[in-house]
Amino acid sequence: MIETRVLPVAEESMAEAACILSAGGLVAFPTDTVYGVGAHAFQPQAVEKIYAAKIRPRDKAIPLLLATPDDLSLVAESIPPVVHLLAERFWPGGLTLVLRKQAIVSAAVSPGPTVAVRVPDHPVTQALIVALGAPLAGTSANLAGNPSPVTAQEVVGELAGRIELVLDGGPCPGGIPSTVLDLTTDPPMILRPGAIAEEDIRDILP
Numbered sequence: 001m002i003e004t005r006v007l008p009v010a011e012e013s014m015a016e017a018a019c020i021l022s023a024g025g026l027v028a029f030p031t032d033t034v035y036g037v038g039a040h041a042f043q044p045q046a047v048e049k050i051y052a053a054k055i056r057p058r059d060k061a062i063p064l065l066l067a068t069p070d071d072l073s074l075v076a077e078s079i080p081p082v083v084h085l086l087a088e089r090f091w092p093g094g095l096t097l098v099l100r101k102q103a104i105v106s107a108a109v110s111p112g113p114t115v116a117v118r119v120p121d122h123p124v125t126q127a128l129i130v131a132l133g134a135p136l137a138g139t140s141a142n143l144a145g146n147p148s149p150v151t152a153q154e155v156v157g158e159l160a161g162r163i164e165l166v167l168d169g170g171p172c173p174g175g176i177p178s179t180v181l182d183l184t185t186d187p188p189m190i191l192r193p194g195a196i197a198e199e200d201i202r203d204i205l206p
Helices: 011-022 044-054 069-075 083-088 125-131 152-158 196-204
Strands: 005-008 025-029 036-040 096-101 114-118 136-140 167-170 179-182 191-192
Touching: 005 011, 005 025, 005 152, 011 036, 011 069, 011 125, 011 167, 025 196, 036 044, 044 125, 069 083, 069 114, 069 191, 083 096, 083 196, 114 167, 125 136
Parallel strands: 005 167, 025 167, 096 179
Antiparallel strands: 025 036, 036 136, 096 114, 179 191
């Protein structure tokens, strides 16, 4: 069993979290929606640990969290023009976009040809991605099928002994998972309702 530590968000704990992620470990952190658990996106063996920790079905792809919209081309290709309009309106924020993935995105992240991406609107998440120097493969920090946690204490209740570190940044301000929009279909399809209202998205789609 892994020893799970809980540390308050501070310069030292952020640096330690980045080191754990770089070494292939798992870290939980606050986002603008719910607490997430993440791994280095370009380390397939690290991403595999998320499935084991959450008891997550292997056919459920893991979204990637980016520091800024400028990082989108690192993980996605054939990006349609509407993405830039959506990003300008909703990023950083609670909208996840499904796009065609770059070859660097492993089957551990997504077994199919697509990848889900988001730029979270939370300073801790953004700082962690910058400190890591790579996108985070991140999903809610709960056992699969359970409610998404909004506090560090709830994360511990779910994943203690399964991950190395929980960054305690206080309660998440959103508490609602992101809206997931698939832009690889025609017309685009909302796969999961969430923080961004469907009507607001439809206002921008062609």
